[in-house]
Amino acid sequence: MKKHLIALAWACILLAAPAFVAAQRMDPNMPGMQHGAKPADxxxxxxxxxxxxxxxxxxxxxxxxxxxxxxxxxxxxxxxxxxxxxxxxxxxxxxxxxxxxxxxxxxxxxxxxx
Ligand SMILES: [Cu+2]
Structure with a gap:
């Protein structure tokens, strides 16, 4: 499960780096679950x-x-x-x-x- 989450986080970083970084900046409490086009929480x-x-x-x-x-x-x-x-x-x-x-x-x- 932990491995899966880490892989998911990496996929986000590699596929949608700019959006991922922006989402992280807006809500530092939501790691790894922001996928590209979707708006942040x-x-x-x-x-x-x-x-x-x-x-x-x-x-x-x-x-x-x-x-x-x-x-x-x-x-x-x-x-x-x-x-x-x-x-x-x-x-x-x-x-x-x-x-x-x-x-x-x-x-x-x-x-x-x-
Ligand atoms: Cu309303």
Missing amino acids: AQGVGVVKAIDTAKGTITLQHEAIGMIGWPAMTMPFKVASPDLLKVAKVGDKVKFTLHPADMANTVTSITVQH
Whole structure:
């Protein structure tokens, strides 16, 4: 598994060096998973409006996300893991990471702001 990840990281560097380097600079916490044309993960801030454990979604009233050109809005997001739905509760102000995917954006981290 570790070998595979290292090989994957090298493939990224060799095939998409400029994009890889740019992605690394924007988000140093995401090693080896940025493939060429795909945009890097984006950071957002918002307030939790609803949590749906059955659907695995969290509805966030989020501020504008300049990195991906989104205006402020309220919308549901799929979460990468059901555990993320336990991090925050309705009414909490949170910081979150958005991972761009082909069909949907997925929230990969949520941190409650105090
Ligand atoms: Cu939105």
